[in-house]
Amino acid sequence: xxxxxxxxxxxxxxxxxxxxxxxxxxxxxxxEIASADGLEEMTIAxxxxxxxxxxxxxxxxxxxxxxxITALTERMLERREEYVAERLRTAEPSLSGVxxxxxxxxxxxxxxxxxxxxxxxRTRGSRSLDRGARTITELHRLLLEAAAPYTGQIRRxxxxxxxxxxxxxxLGACFHNSVRPDPATGxxxxxxxxxxxxxxxxxxxLTPDRRHTAGT
Numbered sequence: 610x611x612x613x614x615x616x617x618x619x620x621x622x623x624x625x626x627x628x629x630x631x632x633x634x635x636x637x638x639x640x641e642i643a644s645a646d647g648l649e650e651m652t653i654a655x656x657x658x659x660x661x662x663x664x665x666x667x668x669x670x671x672x673x674x675x676x677x678i679t680a681l682t683e684r685m686l687e688r689r690e691e692y693v694a695e696r697l698r699t700a701e702p703s704l705s706g707v708x709x710x711x712x713x714x715x716x717x718x719x720x721x722x723x724x725x726x727x728x729x730x731r732t733r734g735s736r737s738l739d740r741g742a743r744t745i746t747e748l749h750r751l752l753l754e755a756a757a758p759y760t761g762q763i764r765r766x767x768x769x770x771x772x773x774x775x776x777x778x779x780l781g782a783c784f785h786n787s788v789r790p791d792p793a794t795g796x797x798x799x800x801x802x803x804x805x806x807x808x809x810x811x812x813x814x815l816t817p818d819r820r821h822t823a824g825t
Contacts (some may be wrong), residue, residue, distance in 0.1 A: 635660045635667060636684050639677055648678065686744040688716040693748055697755040704759035705811050710780050711752050712807040716799050719787040745780065752768045763814045775810040782806050 638660035641724045643651045653674060657664045693714040700710035756772055767770035786792045786802065793802040 631660075631662060631666065632670060632680075633714075635662060635670070635677075636681055639681050640685070642680065642707055646805050651678075653677070682740060686740055688748050690744055690751075692718050694751050697751055700755060702758075704756060704762045704784065705807070707752070707755045707759065708775065708779070708810045708814070710805040711755075711776070712783070712810065713800070713803040715748070715783040716786065716793075716803045716806070719783050720792075720794075720799055726732060748780065749773075749776055764817045765814065766818045778813075779810055790802055 635656060639651060641658045642655055642659060651674070652669050653671075654664055656677070657667050660667075667677070671680065693711070696710045696714035697707065700706045753772065753776075760768045760772065763771055783806070793799050
């Protein structure tokens, strides 16, 4: 008998604006504590105190700390999707403009709570990994959509495949920067690194293939 896939623990979604504002305050407090002290040090009581709500208020929304962490993971990933989408919407209308916006947006989004984000995906098991995979899929879709009007500028023999490769390379480099012991930190260092990633991606996309299969 095969095991059923692990499903994310659900929690009570707010139905009113006041409840939504309270939830946002609770999640912001949880993120601040977890970013500063780590997930293991984060407690329901500590989150309640920082958010300015009662412990009972949190338990009416979440059954336990794990559900709170699930909601925190969801919030952080949604925020990354929204941020990248907005940066791509306002990108310079060209292939280089889109890739530049993508690299800068990804690097900045990973730098946001950089200590906490990898820990959430690394320690929370398959549920967080599955949610993280959905975000990666969405970020990839956003790039393809933004770059679609400019794929004619790509000089590789398979433009779609080349754009996929460039997107994966930039995403992987940005994630790697967030988990390495010596990341590019500070606004200036991140800007330079994002510029280099965008330049690398554009150089690849605008360079014809070096090798061709015989007969093609």
